[in-house]
Amino acid sequence: MSRPISLIKPYELLALAAAGRKFTLVDARPNAEFIKGHLPSAIQLDWEDYCEKPEAPARDILLQPGYWGKLQEPYKNSLDQKLSIRGISSGDLIIVYAEGKHSKGRDARIAWMLSYLGVEEVAILDGGIDGWQATGGTLGGSSPVREPGKFVMALQEHRRIQLEELSTIYGSDPDLVVVDTRSQAEFYGHSMDYQPRLGHIPGAINLPFDALYKDLHNFQPKNKYLDMLPPVVKKAKKIVAYCEVGVRATALAFLHEIYTDQVVRVYDGSIMEWSSVLQLPITQR
Numbered sequence: 001m002s003r004p005i006s007l008i009k010p011y012e013l014l015a016l017a018a019a020g021r022k023f024t025l026v027d028a029r030p031n032a033e034f035i036k037g038h039l040p041s042a043i044q045l046d047w048e049d050y051c052e053k054p055e056a057p058a059r060d061i062l063l064q065p066g067y068w069g070k071l072q073e074p075y076k077n078s079l080d081q082k083l084s085i086r087g088i089s090s091g092d093l094i095i096v097y098a099e100g101k102h103s104k105g106r107d108a109r110i111a112w113m114l115s116y117l118g119v120e121e122v123a124i125l126d127g128g129i130d131g132w133q134a135t136g137g138t139l140g141g142s143s144p145v146r147e148p149g150k151f152v153m154a155l156q157e158h159r160r161i162q163l164e165e166l167s168t169i170y171g172s173d174p175d176l177v178v179v180d181t182r183s184q185a186e187f188y189g190h191s192m193d194y195q196p197r198l199g200h201i202p203g204a205i206n207l208p209f210d211a212l213y214k215d216l217h218n219f220q221p222k223n224k225y226l227d228m229l230p231p232v233v234k235k236a237k238k239i240v241a242y243c244e245v246g247v248r249a250t251a252l253a254f255l256h257e258i259y260t261d262q263v264v265r266v267y268d269g270s271i272m273e274w275s276s277v278l279q280l281p282i283t284q285r
Contacts, residue, residue: 005115007219007258008095008123010135023093024149026114028106029129037139039097039132043087043146047109047247050079054276061194062272069245070269071160074117080151083117087146090119090153097125097132100217101210105247112250112266118154124254127217159253161240161265163273167280170240171203177236179264180204181212181248182271189284192244197275199284201242205230209248212255222259242267242274 025042034044048065098107185191187206189198241249246268253264
């Protein structure tokens with residue numbers, strides 16, 4: 001593997017292990033699922049542990065883990081030290097897995113975060129834990145004891161966009177296309193009534209997360225993915241992706257870059273942050 005990001009099939013992972021290739025497995029599922037069984041030697045990481053808290057005033061629900069997705073400021077919050085303690089080294093191949101479509105992008109969010117922070121090679125296990133088992137892979141039940149890693153941060157700013165920049169350039173940059181990866185019901189403001197305001201960023205294109213999968217576990221192959229892309233997205237020179245809390249959007253960013261070599265910038269604050277700023281527009285049309 002030589003690309004900075006990639007997909008890896010379970011049989012390829014088995015082959016890497018048989019060949020003695022050094023890599024680190026990261027289980028992005030919640031800890032309650034991890035302790036029931038996980039890939040041998042995997043480290044468990046929750047994306048929620050690396051998020052900022054919403055600024056006051058905020059509704060109580062937004063203070064709960066998983067309801068606010070903006071990544072913590074990396075240097076201020078010493079994310080390199082936090083990841084090193086967990087056994088992550090930025091120079092290693094990191095392979096992240098979860099449960100396919102059911103996990104709603106947890107694997108991609110961790111993979112995106114690691115890539116953004118400077119990991120040289122990150123892969124997502126296509127098929128997830130179920131694909132691993134279907135290929136004959138075994139599960140472990142105990143959490144491994146790992147030596148601390150060596151994580152050196154080298155931010156890849158081209159993978160991320162934050163509120164201040166997006167609110168300045170959206171609608172005024174003719175080369176920019178904004179993609180909303182939530183469901184159609186969320187896009188039009190028909191669900192998730194705990195959000196500050198319902199709807200989507202005006203002009204955004206809806207490309208639902210679920211469409212990225214050909215089944216419950218595996219991503220769409222390249223030809224199917226390219227066929228389903230709206231023409232405006234295919235032609236876009238710049239793409240920004242968002243969702244509710246910046247998790248599902250990372251799956252689109254990951255897949256799009258692998259299949260097209262075009263980097264999609266992720267707005268990790270997503271609609272939760274955008275809709276909390278009353279001066280910014282929201283539409284349900």
